[in-house]
Amino acid sequence: MKILIAPNSFKECADSVSIANLFLNNLRSQKRVTLISKPISDGGDGFLTVCIKNFGLDIISYKVPLPFGRRLIDCEVGYSKSDKKIFIESANCVGLKLIPSNKRHPLLINSRAMGILLQNIISDIKAGKIFVDKVIIGIGGTGTNDMGIGMLSEFGLKLIDSKGIKIIPIPGYFGLVKEMVWEEINLPFQIDIISDVNNHLLGAFGASKTFGRQKGLTGNEIKIAEKGFSNIIKIIGKQRLSTIPKFISGAGGGLAAGFQIFMNSNIIYSDKFISSNLGIKKGTGYSAVITAEGLFDKQSFMNKATGTIIRRFAETGTKIFLVCGILDKTIKGELPGNAYPVELSKYFKSKSDSIKYYKEGIRLACEEIKSVLKY
Secondary structure: OEEEEOOOOEOOOEOHHHHHHHHHHHHOOOOOOEEEEOOOOOOOOOHHHHHHHHHOOEEEEEEEEOOOOOOEEEEEEEEEOOOOEEEEEOHHHHEHHHOOHHHOOHHHOOOHHHHHHHHHHHHHHHOOOOOOOEEEEEEOOEOOOOOOHHHHHOOOOEEEOOOOOEEOOOHHHHHHOOEEEOOOOOOOOEEEEEEOOOOEOOOOOOHHHHHHHHHOOOHHHHHHHHHHHHHHHHHHHHHOOOOOOOOOEOOOOOHHHHHHHHHOOEEEEHHHHHHHHOOOOOOOOOOEEEEEEEEEOHHHHOOOHHHHHHHHHOOOOOEEEEEEEEEOHHHHHHOOOOEEEEEHHHHOOOHHHHHHOHHHHHHHHHHHHHHHHOO
16 A cells, blocks of 8 residues: 655644654554655745755755844755755745734735845855855745835835835835836846745735735725735836736735746746655555645635645545645535545544644544555
8 A cells, every 4th residue: 555645734833744744653553555755835834844855955044034023033944055046935034923913914014034035145145155046935824915025125126105205115005105216136046936826916816805814904904905016016017117927926915926026036836846846746556645734725726735736636546635624614515526534623622722732633633544544
């Protein structure tokens, strides 16, 4: 029996490598069973850990400010000297996991920390400390919703109001912008963005309306953010500051859009990253596939890692075990016939207990998986 273990991270709980190890520890006692561990990431929480495991990266740490206040934190990135690549997990510098619930006010914070991180990397390149041709950034799990404007302000972008006064680059003020100042930059590397979603920056399924609430935006604040983004795009076009792509990505609270428009970055969707870079392809003789994440809902099928695994093996006849903290009942009907959902919440009295005791939940899930597979 050959079983693929390919979980995503449990957001704000445990990364995918840790989750994969829990499955290994609870399933490996059986003879005549081959377990293949390939923890996955769609660019969100745990992206760097997955890249370190798969690509054997060295760790470099840089000081960056938290998205709120001035306190500095250590932000780790992965470095491949042989491939001349840097891997960045955006959630490690502008992530929701870094922002306490009482500080989650997206109109008042920005992605400045990402700009500082990139400038620190550029400084090390200029100093000959590292050699980098490409920077690969996982865009996901962000707590900011600013279209990357805060990041770009570290590269010289300025926002000006109707009186010619410079505006603080936070989303709450984007609607006041009448002019932008920007000089084209020459980066010493190409930037590739690993995106977990393929939604547009604006509109009903855009960055603010789709993901704004989970970052902390209220109903009226979502409208303010949407109008602000629209105003920024309008000014970019009017002043011809840069080429606006036909599809403007809303990933990472619009952080991907900032990279697209001002840094000529490529967007690589997570399904391609999982197949080409992590090497997970269907038709490799698996008896079963185990994938997992904390919450499985409609967003999980929007190019996210767990949804990608399920779709990849949906027509193979391979048993797919979807282990999740909570399964959104409205999405259950969209699962293929060979999928077996296992909700950890059913083992506990409350949602908080299922999060606190997730290790025990995975152990119980493994017992259920063994029962279905009859081994």
